[in-house]
Amino acid sequence: MGLTNTDIQSAQGVEQTDGNIITTTIDKVINWGRKNSLWPMPFGTACCAIEMMATLASKFDLSRFGSEAIRFSPRQSDLLIVSGRISIKMMPVLKRIYDQMPDPKWVISMGACASCGGVFDTYTLIQGVDQFIPVDVYIPGCPPRPEDLIDAVLQVQEKIASGASPKGVEHLLET
């Protein structure tokens, strides 16, 4: 269909022998599938979420990269986008949602607040969600532009294609 010979030849780990036969490994094929259909679980708690909505809407259109199927059910998602401030009271909720997502799962920490507390160095705010859940890609900015979020999704895609494990799994293996 959409695949040309050049696509096949340039894809990592895919080889074409004569005629219409291509050989690859099952991991590559699975990762290729996962990469191109990430289902995000949005965890938007503040202003960054507005940029996330813009990213999903028609102007920036995350569906060009296969990630438009936003699910508000963690059990159907494999990409958690934390966009906004997380308070100490909210953190157990976020952790619970992360735990409910099936493996392999990926986490994007969007914006200064989610990544390090941002300007809110206050009594109630988590100074970086990575203290509690493993984060794969951080996006700087306050708020980051939609292009930055798209870039982060593409970085996750690259990680998946390269066969790397999510931070959460690496973390498990270490401990």
Place this chain on the structure above:
Amino acid sequence: MNEEKEVEVQPKPLVLQKLEEHHADALLSQDETRGTLVIVVRKEQAYAVLEYLKTDPELAYTFLVDVTAVDNSQMESELMQFDYARFMVVYQLYSYQGQCRLRVKVPVHENDLSIPSVAGLWRGANWLERETYDMFGINFDGHPDLRRILMPDDFDGHPLRKDYPLRGRGERESFNFDKQNV
């Protein structure tokens, strides 16, 4: 050139006229800030005044916009005015009928932090008073359910008080993330 300067006599707002008539002893001061009338009311009569403002058919302040408080402990000028009462509980009212706003302030001393709840007058006061309790530690007597609303239930202290440190007292580190009801 003998143009006479026109002196515009502002009629006294109805609400002040009526309060002076019915609750003169409750009024501590009256003022106007950016077009909003501000009155300060003695705590003992606060409930009666608020009830009057809501139920009087001519005033009909039926909409309670907000309840909050101010910690004046570092505002010497404010403290002096009202007998060194540390807190000022603030009620923001609106009358649809008169299309006007009114701010009612009630000084509250630190050694007696209780003030009658108005949740029975305006149902919306329920959560607003809970927030004021949570943030400042004001006790609203007769409130149906005075619990914390923003901070976790086991939180210690009232964070909007001026003596509460901005970065907290270590709650970020000591908070028990596993014991919470999620």
